Amino acid sequence: MKTTDSVLESAGEAYGYIKAYVNQQVEYYKLDIAERVSRAISSALTMVVLFVLFAMMLGFLSLALGFYLAQELNSMPLAFLIVGAGYLFLTLFVAVFRRYLVTNPVLSAVIKVFFQEH
Numbered sequence: 001m002k003t004t005d006s007v008l009e010s011a012g013e014a015y016g017y018i019k020a021y022v023n024q025q026v027e028y029y030k031l032d033i034a035e036r037v038s039r040a041i042s043s044a045l046t047m048v049v050l051f052v053l054f055a056m057m058l059g060f061l062s063l064a065l066g067f068y069l070a071q072e073l074n075s076m077p078l079a080f081l082i083v084g085a086g087y088l089f090l091t092l093f094v095a096v097f098r099r100y101l102v103t104n105p106v107l108s109a110v111i112k113v114f115f116q117e118h
Contacts, residue, residue: 040113062087 011037069079094101 036114040110043109043113 040075066076066080066083069082071074073079
């Protein structure tokens with residue numbers, strides 16, 4: 001009778017340890033996922049802010065270039081047409097090489113954030 005009680009008591013203790021271990025593992029994975037998601041969101045927000053600032057800078061530089069070319073060419077429409085054509089060629093270049101310029105770097109960054117070891 002004593003051995004049966006001892007076995008049951010040991011089984012109860014083992015169950016308690018296993019339950020505590022599983023709960024700790026679940027909490028660990030929750031924290032790990034939360035950290036990775038927050039790091040990904042932080043990176044995305046940083047990229048958005050940098051993109052907006054870059055777009056503003058590019059807009060002002062485009063205007064400056066357009067006005068400079070207008071003075072040099074004595075034609076404002078022609079100057080801004082040249083600037084627009086430059087952006088057209090840049091857009092076509094990015095569209096053709098988007099896998100190497102956009103897709104692969106974004107995928108690499110996301111994979112790095114989610115699968116980076118601490």
